Amino acid sequence: MILTSSLNLEAACRQNWDVIVIGAGPAGAVAALQLARQNLRILLVERKTFPRYKVCGCCLNQRAITALQQIGLGDLLSSAGAVPLTQFRMQYQGRDAVVTLPGGLAVSREVFDTQLVQSAIDAGAEFLQETSAMLVGTSENQTSRTVELCCQGQTAGSASAKIILAADGLGHPSLQNCAGFDMQVAPDSRIGVGAAFTVKDHAAYPAGMIHMAIHRSGYAGLVRVEGENLNLAAAIDRDFIKQCAGPANAVLQILRESGSAILPEMHQCSFKGTLPVTRKTLRPVGDRLFVLGDAAGYLEPFTGEGMANAITEGMAVAQLVPEGLAHWNSTLEQKWLRTHAALTDDRLFWCRWLARLLRSPSAVSWGVRLFHLFPGMARPIVARLNH
Incomplete structure (x- = not known):
């Protein structure tokens, strides 16, 4: 299956989105799917062209x-x-x-990720590939965030949303110009x-x-x-x-x-x-921003733990977004920190313990x-x- 963008870059920049999801792996695609089912205006941005190969164990537990x-x-x-x-x-x-x-x-991942994105599109999410996104500045009047959209290495415009989901994998390049999202690398x-x-x-x-x-x-x-x-x-x-x-x-x-x-x-x-x-983001949340999947922290997989974590975090963040659209506050940020920890920390401990034994x-x-x-x-x- 070959995917095409459901809108062009100019159209993406003209609209006011409820949520922009950066990264169309399992975490981002599942979040976009669940949010689109809530009749929200969702833009899913991916820098690669689908289907695409990705270094991954390809196991679902x-x-x-x-x-x-x-x-x-x-x-x-x-x-x-x-x-x-x-x-x-x-x-x-x-x-x-x-x-x-x-x-x-x-x-x-070529097949699985493509089908997940297609499911999100079928649910009503808009999809823009071959485009990288970079979060800039702080929230505008505390009601939205802006991302710069780049094509072939050149800034081609900007789009705004009430909430941003950063699900763009190891190193979360979408946040490299934002303070407060340092990663701890072993x-x-x-x-x-x-x-x-x-x-x-x-x-x-x-x-x-x-x-x-x-x-x-x-x-x-x-x-x-x-x-x-x-x-x-x-x-x-x-x-x-x-x-x-x-x-x-x-x-x-x-x-x-x-x-x-x-x-x-x-x-x-x-x-x-x-x-x-082996890395994790020290604080995977910010003003009108959730960080999830490998962008929040890598779960070293053995039988599919990383994919499972990405899917469940995509589901979990979709439950918190409506509250954030109505009113964003520090309490919501604490909720995501607790949710992320509950989904990840115990499995992270066991996976890293096994990784240590293998050394x-x-x-x-x-x-x-x-x-x-x-x-x-x-x-x-x-x-x-x-x-």
């Missing part, structure tokens, strides 16, 4: 699936060709362990690396299983998505990428040393990278051996991440 069903998007997953997930396999230094998953699906944060392959041979990486290759300097997750596609997403130490002379060689080294299969297609594709991933060779070695012999020991951890 049971929490994400349940959330989508709650907002009437359960059929979207089947129409997208999402692949059911039943197992999680860890490999380290030639050893492996397989754990049962309590449900889950794998679907490429000194040892890894770099995200991803690639997608068309692979007809399913023997090495069969459908229905998340494959995780673990290395002292990072890990790589591989999963079959719709069609003949295999998605790879990794988190790798920056020094190791330099040592290997690039992300592609680093990924291949991780697969090789873990005992995972290296496919011919992996030598022929282009690997993409991200900013350092310890001895912990990984003993963990893989124990889970191989007693797979039931991993179930409480998996359940905790999926709740």
